[in-house]
Amino acid sequence: MSLDSNLKGIHPTLDFRIRGLLAEPSLRRYGTYPAVRSRAKQEALYARYKAGRGNLAANPHRTLRTGPAFPYGWTPKGSWHMVQGDGYGHAVDLRRPPGVTRAMADRAVKPYLAKWGLKQTVRSEWWHLQALTSQGWVDGPMPSDNERPTDMQIINDTEKKRMFASWTLGGTTVVREYSSYRGPDIGEALPGISIIIDEQIAKKQIVKA
Numbered sequence: 001m002s003l004d005s006n007l008k009g010i011h012p013t014l015d016f017r018i019r020g021l022l023a024e025p026s027l028r029r030y031g032t033y034p035a036v037r038s039r040a041k042q043e044a045l046y047a048r049y050k051a052g053r054g055n056l057a058a059n060p061h062r063t064l065r066t067g068p069a070f071p072y073g074w075t076p077k078g079s080w081h082m083v084q085g086d087g088y089g090h091a092v093d094l095r096r097p098p099g100v101t102r103a104m105a106d107r108a109v110k111p112y113l114a115k116w117g118l119k120q121t122v123r124s125e126w127w128h129l130q131a132l133t134s135q136g137w138v139d140g141p142m143p144s145d146n147e148r149p150t151d152m153q154i155i156n157d158t159e160k161k162r163m164f165a166s167w168t169l170g171g172t173t174v175v176r177e178y179s180s181y182r183g184p185d186i187g188e189a190l191p192g193i194s195i196i197i198d199e200q201i202a203k204k205q206i207v208k209a
């Protein structure tokens with residue numbers, strides 16, 4: 001399968017970072033497996049793992065606890081390979097070239113992970129990479145300088161105790177709600193603004209990230 005088809009359905013930031021990693025000269029022979037799994041596929045993998053016949057696979061029904069830096073209102077569920085609350089998959093498994101052992105692959109990949117904002121989130125799996133974890137986004141490059149939001153602002157509804165990050169992307173206003181309220185002193189205080197934001201999202205005048 002081609003890289004394009006393997007990466008289909010993953011978050012654009014993860015897509016950008018994985019392609020950057022695989023473009024490193026020493027990693028050109030590496031590839032990936034199909035990244036996004038249906039719930040049925042995850043259930044099959046989990047059943048194999050429970051029967052002692054496959055790699056570690058997450059229970060598709062589990063709910064993950066998130067840290068305060070997790071930027072979304074939705075809760076990650078099952079495996080990060082499954083489509084999550086934002087409509088994207090958030091994990092990619094690398095494939096090593098013929099003749100390369102797991103230990104060699106781990107040594108080859110590790111030096112580039114920080115540069116590309118990727119993290120091995122399963123201790124025993126050199127191949128499993130994420131850009132978003134339950135602790136938030138890993139620091140790293142954004143898809144492109146043109147797409148990088150430059151006008152990011154924090155909107156603080158001090159009345160409803162809800163906070164949003166807001167920016168524009170290609171002429172569209174995007175908002176992302178914080179999963180927890182950080183207090184009245186952060187960002188621009190706009191009491192009651194969340195009602196307007198909810199309305200504009202419902203009318204698709206602005207986009208929820």
Ligand SMILES: [Zn+2]
Binds near residue numbers: 081091093129
């Ligand atoms: Zn994986």
